[in-house]
Amino acid sequence: MTTLFGVFLLTLLVITALAVVRARHLVVAVMLLGIFSLLLAVNFVLLDAADVALTEAAVGAGISTVLFLGALALMSEREHYGSSRPWLSLVVVVSAVLVVVYATFDQPRLGDPEAPVLNHVGPWYLEKTPEYVDIPNVVTAVLGSYRGYDTLGEVFVVFTAGIGVLFLLSAGPGAQNNGRRRAVAEKKIGLRDERLLHVIGQLVIPFVLLFGLYVQFHGEYGPGGGFQAGALIAAGFILYALIEGEQRALEALPQGGLNFLMVGGALLYGVVGLAGILLGSNFLAYSVLAQDPVFGQKLGIILIEAGVGMTVCGVLLRIFHAFACRERIR
Amino acid sequence: MNFLGLYNYWVFAVLLMxxxxxxxxxxxxVKKLMGLSLFQAAVFLLYITMGKISGGTAPIIQKGLEDAVFSNPLPQVLILTAIVVGISTTALGxxxxxxxxxxxxxxxxxxxxESDRR
Amino acid sequence: MSSIDAHLPVLQVVVPLLVAPLVTILRPSGLAWAATTATSFMALMIAVGLTAGALEGDIQRYEVGAWAAPYGIELAVDSFGALLLLILTGASTFALLAGKASLDQQIESGRQPLFFSAWLLVLAGLAGILVSADAFNIFVFMEISSLASYVLIAGGPDRRALPAVFKYLMMGTIGATFYLIGIGLIYMMTGTLNLADIQVRLVDVAGLRPVVVAIGFITVGLGLKAAVFPLHVWLPNAYNFAPHAATVLLAACAAKVSLYVLLTFDFVVLQPVLPEHDPHFGAFLMPLAVLGILAASAVALFEPNLKRLLAFSSVAQIGYILLGASMVSLPGVTASLMHMFNHALAKGALFLAVMCLATRLPSLELDDLAGAAKRMPWTMAAFVVGGLSLIGIPGTAGFTSKWYLISASLEVGGAGGWLLIGVIVTGSLMAVVYIWRVVEAAWFRVPLAEPTEVREAPALMLSVTWLAAAANVYFGLSPWLQTTLASNGARMLLGEAP
Structure with a gap:
C-alpha cells in the first residue's frame, strides 16, 4: 500500500515538475515549485527521512517561494520567449538521462537490506551512537558530531550566500542609502488593512516562532535541529513582515541584530570547534568539552546547533529584507 | 515488484531531465534558476532512496523500539546539507x-x- | 596540549574561514583589507609548514572531531595537495598585497568588507577541497568556494560581469551537481565516502554499470568546473569582467583545484581498481587536451582584448596540464603537476601586470595599449618576463614543465609521441604570437596622443608584480621545489611508493 502511494506521489512529482517548466507566468511557476517541494517532502517521509522532509518543506515550499516572489516583485513576471533550440536540448538531455537509467539496472532495489549503503558506515552510526553520543536522533548525531565538519561548511555556504546577496544588492540604481531604504520600507505596509489576515497572523505567528524554538532544542530527540529551526523562525518573521509591513518587521528585529545573528552563529560554531583543539583534542572534538565525554558530545551538539540556527535565521531574513526593501526600476 | 524497486531511480532520472x-x-x-532547483531536487531523491530499508523507520532510537530496523541516517545528513546548498545557490542567483x-x-x-552586442 | 603542527591541515581551512565573518564588520575598508591580507599571509605560512612536511615524504592526516575514518571526516595533505596549497595561498597573498589600489578603484569602499569576506571564503573553500580526503566534504567546500567566487566576479564594475557570473553560476552548479550524482552512485555501491575506503571497497563492484556511469558524471562535472575544453565557455568572460585582483587569484588556482580533484579521483581512487581505466582515461582526455591547446590558442591569436586573450590562453594551458596527465606515465603526470605550478606563476605575473596597466589606461583593448611601454616601462617589462615564462623560454619557470612534457611525449614514442610534440611546439609558437601582439601594441604602435610622461602603477603594486616576475626566473633557474613536489605527487598518484 505504501509502495503504491509512493508511486502515485512520485508520478505527481513528475507532472508538477513538467508544469513548472511549461508555465509561462512566473508567479504560477513559483507556486508550482512550492507544491513540488511539498510533494517531495511527503515522499521523504515515506522514505523514513523525517528531518529531510521537515527541511524540504520549510526551505523548498517556504523560504524558496518567498525569495522567488520577492525577486519577481522587482521584475517582469512573464516569460516572453519559449525555449531556444528545444529539440537539440531535448536530444542532449534525453541521452544524458538514458545513461542514468542504464545505470539503474545494476543498482540495488529500493529497500534492499543487502545494499552496500545499508551495511557499512550507516549501521555503525546506528550501533555506536547510544554509546558515544547518547542522543536518540541519529541524524542529529551524524550531522552535529561525526560529520560536524560538513555542517560547519554548510553554515558557511549559507553565510556566503548571505554576504553575496548583500554585496550584489548594495550596488546599482536600486540600492539606496539608509534614509531612502527606510522610506521604501515604510511604503510597504503589507496587508495591515486586511483584518482577517491581521487576526490570523496574530494567532499563528507566535506559534510558528514557538515551534521554531521547539524544533531547535528538540532536535536531539526528534526530527529537527538548527537548520530547520532557523528556517522556521525566519519564516515566522517573514510572515510578520508580509502582514504588518517591512518597517514593523525591521523594528522587531533590526538589521544590526540580524548581522549579529549571521556573524555570531558562524563564529560560535567555529569557536566550539577550536575549543576542541585548545582542550587537547582535535578540531570539533566535543568529547573534551566536559569531564564526561558523552555529556561533552551533547553539549557540543547543542552549541553548534544554536550556531547553525542563528546564522540560518539571520541570513535568510537579511536576504528577504534585501529583496523587499528594494525599489523596482522601470 | 522488482521493477517497482527501481521506480524511484527512474523518477530521479526523469526529474533530472x-x-x-x-x-x-x-x-x-528565472526559469533557468527554477530548472536548476528541480535538477538539484532530483539528486535529493536519489540519495534518500538509497538509504531506505524495507520495513524500516526513521533513525530515531526510542525506548520500546530497540529492535526496530532503521533506515540509514547518513544519506539524510548529506541531503540536509545539499538542500542548504540549493537554497543558497538560488538566493545568490x-x-x-x-x-x-x-x-x-x-x-x-x-x-x-542583444543589448551588449549593440 | 598537542603540538600545533599536527593541526595544520585543519587550520589551513579554518583560519581564513573564521576570519571571514569578522571581516564583514571591520570598518573602515582599509582595515578589512589589512586583516584579509594578514590572514592570507598566515595561510601561506601554514601552507609552507605543510609543504615542509610533504617534502619529508609523508602524508599528513587529520581526523576532524577525533572520529576515525571512514566514520568521521578525514583530511590528508600529500605533495600534490601541498603544491596546490602553495599556489593558492601564494596567489591570494600576492593579489591582495598588490591589489589594494586597484580594488579601491573598482569597488566602492562601503562594499569592500563584504568583498574581502568573500575573498577569504574562496581561499578557505579551495583550501578545504585540497586538504579533504572525503568525497562529500569536497562537495561542500566546492560550493563555498564557488558561491564566494561568484561574489568576487560580480564585484567587477562592468555590467557585463553580471551575465558572465550568472552563466558561471549555472554551469558551476551543474558541474557540482554532476559530481554529487557521481559520488552518490559510488556511495550507493560502496557504502562509504572516504576516498581511501572507496578504493578498497570498489574492488567488489568495479565492473558494474552504476560505477561506470558515476565515473562519467564525476569526470564531466569536474571537467565543467575545471574549464576543460569544450566545457570552458564560462571562463573567458568570468575572468575578463572580474575585478583585476580577483582575476589574479582565480586564474592562478580556481580551475586547477577542480583538476586536482579530478586527478585524485581518477588516479588514486579508480585506477587501482578498474583495469581498463587507464586507456579509457587517456583516450577520452587526450583529444580534448590537444583540441583545447590548439583551439583556445587560436582564439587568443585574434582576441582584441588583453584580459580575454590571457583568459583563452588559460584554457589552452589547462590543455597542457591535462595532456601530461592523460599520458598516464610518471614523466607525464610529473609534467602535468609541474605545469600547474609554473602556469600559476606565469599567469599570476601576467595578470598582476594587467592590473598595473589597468590603473593607468582607459581600457584593456589592445588598441588602447599603444605607447604603454613608454609610459609604464617597468610594468611592461614585468609583463614580458611573465610572457616569456608562459611561452616556455629557457631560464623561466615555464620552460621546465614544457621540457618535461616534451620528454614525456618522447617516451610515448612512435608517431603519436611526435604528434604530441608537434602540438606542444605549435601551441608554444602560438603563445609567442599572441604575447608578441601585446608587446607590439605596447612598444611599436603609435599612440593617438603623444605620451606626456612616465606614469607608473602605484609602487606597492609594481613591486609585488616584479616579485612575481622574479619568481618566474628564480623557479626557472632553480626548479627544485616544484620538481620535487610534482614528482612525489605523481608517484603517489600512480600508486608507487614516494
Missing part, C-alpha cells in the same frame, strides 16, 4: 538576476545578449 532541459533550453533567467534586470531592463538571455 526536466530540470536540465529548463536550464539548457529556457532563455528566461536571484540576487544576480535582480541586478541584471536593473542594468539591462530584461531578464531574458536573448535581450541581454
Amino acid at each position: 526536466i530540470g536540465f532541459y529548463a536550464v539548457v533550453a529556457k532563455t528566461n533567467l 536571484l540576487g544576480i538576476i535582480v541586478r541584471i534586470n536593473e542594468e539591462y531592463g530584461s531578464i531574458d538571455e536573448r535581450d541581454v545578449q
